[in-house]
Amino acid sequence: MIGILYFSSTSNTLYIAQKIQSRIGGSIKYIPNYKGDGSEFEKIILLTPIYSYGMPTFVYDIIPRLNKTKELIVIQNYGGMVGGADYFMYQYSSKHGLNIKAVYVLKMPENFTLTFTLFRNFTYIEF
Numbered sequence: 001m002i003g004i005l006y007f008s009s010t011s012n013t014l015y016i017a018q019k020i021q022s023r024i025g026g027s028i029k030y031i032p033n034y035k036g037d038g039s040e041f042e043k044i045i046l047l048t049p050i051y052s053y054g055m056p057t058f059v060y061d062i063i064p065r066l067n068k069t070k071e072l073i074v075i076q077n078y079g080g081m082v083g084g085a086d087y088f089m090y091q092y093s094s095k096h097g098l099n100i101k102a103v104y105v106l107k108m109p110e111n112f113t114l115t116f117t118l119f120r121n122f123t124y125i126e127f
């Protein structure tokens with residue numbers, strides 16, 4: 001069985017995890033509650049949002065302990081700017097000896113409300 005490991009704060013990534021499961025099957029695990037290393041799975045799909053051109057802390061934490069022989073495919077999703085997070089993910093996983101095969105990025109609705117607030121304020125600046 002495929003392991004679909006995901007982190008999500010506002011459900012965009014969970015949505016993708018469920019879509020993948022509905023097409024190819026697999027067992028969905030929420031990374032903060034998952035204590036394993038993925039060795040019970042035939043391969044691992046890791047789903048994560050991009051946070052500040054990187055990844056959420058839970059994802060930084062799980063990568064070093066994942067099984068190093070299982071094939072790993074990463075799907076990152078983002079709201080507007082990847083900023084090299086996909087390359088960084090590949091480097092970070094390789095550095096920890098993982099059998100990473102691919103990193104994909106997928107655009108989803110933006111949930112970083114701070115950005116919206118800033119843009120809104122900029123709009124109202126008068127010169």
Ligand SMILES: Cc1cc2nc3c(=O)[nH]c(=O)nc-3n(C[C@H](O)[C@H](O)[C@H](O)COP(=O)(O)O)c2cc1C
Nearest residue numbers: 008009010011012013049052053078079080081111
């Ligand atoms: C703290 C934080 C940082 C973010 N940083 C980025 C970023 O650097 N680039 C980007 O395109 N989107 C960024 N986003 C937007 C999310 O990656 C995007 O909306 C994602 O789909 C959220 O997934 P989720 O609903 O599963 O948490 C950020 C969101 C948050 C909350």
